[in-house]
Amino acid sequence: MVRDAVKVGLLGLGTVGAGVMKILQINSEQIRSRAGINIEVKKILVRDLKKPRAVEVESSLLTTNVTEILEDPEIDVVIELMGGLAARVHVEEALRRKKYVITANKDLMATAGASLLRLARDNGRNIYYEASVGGGIPLIRPLKHSLGANKILRLVGIINGTTNYILTRMDLENMEFNDALAEAQARGFAEQNPENDLEGKDAAYKLSILAGLAFNSQIHFDTVNVEGISNLKQRDILYARELGFTIKLLAIGEERADGLTLRVHPALVPLTHPLAGVLYENNALYVEGNAVGEVMFYGPGAGALPTGSSVVADLIDVARTINHHVENGIIEIAFHDKKVVPLEELESAFYLRLLAEDQSGVFAGLANAFSEEMVSLDMIIQKRSREGEAEIVLVTHAEKEKSFNAALASIQKFSGIKAVKSVYRVIRK
Amino acid sequence: MVRDAVKVGLLGLGTVGAGVMKILQINSEQIRSRAGINIEVKKILVRDLKKPRAVEVESSLLTTNVTEILEDPEIDVVIELMGGLAARVHVEEALRRKKYVITANKDLMATAGASLLRLARDNGRNIYYEASVGGGIPLIRPLKHSLGANKILRLVGIINGTTNYILTRMDLENMEFNDALAEAQARGFAEQNPENDLEGKDAAYKLSILAGLAFNSQIHFDTVNVEGISNLKQRDILYARELGFTIKLLAIGEERADGLTLRVHPALVPLTHPLAGVLYENNALYVEGNAVGEVMFYGPGAGALPTGSSVVADLIDVARTINHHVENGIIEIAFHDKKVVPLEELESAFYLRLLAEDQSGVFAGLANAFSEEMVSLDMIIQKRSREGEAEIVLVTHAEKEKSFNAALASIQKFSGIKAVKSVYRVIRK
Structure with missing residues (x-):
């Protein structure tokens, strides 16, 4: 079948959804050329048809009824940007109806990723989730492809922008935790209820996703040891600097002979380490592979356009896959269930x-x-x-x-x- | 046709060739699983059959006759690791004989890349060249795929390990240029005849490859402005530090409304810039895209296993392409020939x-x-x-x-x- 466009249904038109639409508009020609085919957003699920949007979208595209997307046989790809675990039923339904799925939903991929990837495989489709970790930073695709020749030994990530912003202000500008938090909230780098970020839960979700892929294992979210930064004193940051370190909230995954280690906690990082230079709201993932040695990926861990950049990269891949009739050409799950080594x-x-x-x-x-x-x-x-x-x-x-x-x-x-x-x-x- | 293996001919078994063989040995199971098919090295072109090798290889695989590889219809993929422009005829012959080509040859890709990619397309094949720039750091694939939704505005790279090693020693250890160079030579980070590195030519080759891809334009190597570091005084590095900078040899490419700018020269970089933390022999590429903002890729820019890691990543992609019968599914050249803006x-x-x-x-x-x-x-x-x-x-x-x-x-x-x-x-x- 020769088709003239890949048709997309979007679930959600919030910050990231608006970013995706914006990118499809401003870079349309290039995206079409890379995908090799037109990409057409056919329907967008929203909660409120009348709400003002950050991007210009024809009102005829909007719907409040998810079945208009899931049950439309013309729609090839569902992009899920609702967030939260409630989106799971829609993702599953989309896969059962043989649609490709792209998602930015870290909670969902961290807790149900392996099961959803299996469902995708069983339906001859795939889930793309580059945007679920690290915003605009390419992480999933490099781990799957560019580093595919490596046995990954270790991941060390700064994968929560809120805490890194706070720690950077405390370190470089001698601020106390509460002042830095207030600044982060004022500038939109921390939510009004920032507990998930401060306590390390957000980073632990993202670590689960990355570790699953890197170590080819199902990760049970509750096996990640998690400690946040709420009790961190500026005094310790000053002492750390005196000793040649800075303090970062790290997400660490390792594969050892006796199993995996998975943990999120604040740690002293030498000032000469590449992760020490990751400042403010930026994120980075440091990866150690048995062939490549050590590489690092750095960039904006959140934001409408950066996260949209990852979603649209996935969309280009999907469109190319559909256009070239590669049924399920690039799924690769062989998720083992590896033992986790206790912290002690x-x-x-x-x-x-x-x-x-x-x-x-x-x-x-x-x-x-x-x-x-x-x-x-x-x-x-x-x-x-x-x-x-x-x-x-x-x-x-x-x-x-x-x-x-x-x-x-x-x-x-x-x-x-x-x-x-x-x-x-x-x-x- | 169902095949049981993708068959490979290797041209060259020097440092990188030995690294590739080593990786195929130590990570064989994982590589097979990612590729979805066995990968078999069938023949290896060497100059001297008797020379001791850094890796165990069955002597029956070795040949001194390139036609045994190029004319073998069973060989699907030619990996060119000879280096130098003399390899061009073999690469062209391989493409004409409908073989996929993987190369680590920066001179070749910088000066003849566009023409070779066209030849590949005309033959329904592709050239993979991740290893030609940045050793083990994923750069080509992220630019082509992960950042595919972006219009790339600017590249700033530290893409020559020799000069970065020298500059780091001069900066952090107060060494003079000549002493740092001697150290680099003693440790194998600089060649005995290091002119191509010191004068910026090596970085200019790599910039040509990256800029061609990022800006979707043929790059004429002689339009890159090149200035090296041979005249750099330690005194200037000290003053730079006093002002809050370090000095790096940068490769810069930009797309402006009036054309491209392409240059390699030493420059002062603020100490808070992520590139300032790229030390010793490491490389990094800083990329600015109109959607993602700023991202950086960091890691080892050379070495047998890191460079081998990139070659084998390409090989996994090729094997998957062959196994899924995707004829030429992912080539994407639309090389324009954009104007270069004069430095002034x-x-x-x-x-x-x-x-x-x-x-x-x-x-x-x-x-x-x-x-x-x-x-x-x-x-x-x-x-x-x-x-x-x-x-x-x-x-x-x-x-x-x-x-x-x-x-x-x-x-x-x-x-x-x-x-x-x-x-x-x-x-x-």
């Missing part, structure tokens, strides 16, 4: 800030406690004490987390130690 | 170091000369003078290069100015 089995270096009595013997006691658990110290800062209280900052060499936790428990019992104020992991490369 | 029409900010008489009126004269040409100054350093001689460092705001050149000519005539020691462009973002 990992080796980590730790940063530790504590308050101690300013009296002789305290430091020796500390050093002994670490030494008994075979945790060795890499860096130490002790400044002149105030009011009988000494602040001590330590960085350990990498040790099993179990050993570090034992040492930590033992120093906390120690009478000269008044309080352990902060504990953060340190990455070296 | 560009707007640039400049860094300038000069020696002046330490006498009153000299600085005022300087300031007047700039002001008469409408070039305004952004930053000034003048240190305490020695022996009647003052060293003055200036950074201008961005102006037409024509105006800056006129101001420069006028101050050189000025009697208080003893010498203009250095002139470099400055990039701001």
